[in-house]
Amino acid sequence: MASTLRERTLLPPDDPADLVRFARGLADARAAVRAKLVGPDGSEIDIPDDFYDVLLDVVVALSQGMAISIAPHNTMLTSQEAADLLNVSRPTLVRLLTDGEIPHTMRGRHRRVLLRDVLDYSERTRVERRSALDQMAGDAEDDGLYEATVDSRPIR
Secondary structure, three states, X not given: OOOOOOOEEEOOOOOOHHHHHHHHHHHHOOOOOOEEEEOOXXXXXXXXXXXXXXXXXXXXXXXXXXXEEXXXXXXXXXXXXXXXXXXXXXXXXXXXXXXXXXXXXXXXXXXXXXXXXXXXXXXXXXXXXHHHHHHHHHHHHHOOOOOOOOOOOOOO
């Protein structure tokens, strides 16, 4: 099967009722039997569980009115696209690029960032935030802050 990978965005349909029913059917069809993709000509291909889960996520998201983008990890993003993906301003992203937090290349005066590098940075910061929160919660527990109350009057 020789097909070219291309980036595309799939918008939810105007009437998501069919997708909602399909998503419910997918969720109910979880069984020990391997899922299959059936083509219009009746040909069948087994779908690995991970792919099935992704397809389920796509259908659920579309049925809830969200758009889905599919892109290879080697897709080059503009600084604005990368900033939008990270939910930060473009100047903040440029600072991250300049500080070496995210690798980038220059095409003339324009910065380009690999999608995989943006996703790696996002995951790395998520793990760092989770670790910092866990540490803060542990410190608060060690200091007895969970037992402290603002008003220590007895309650009847």
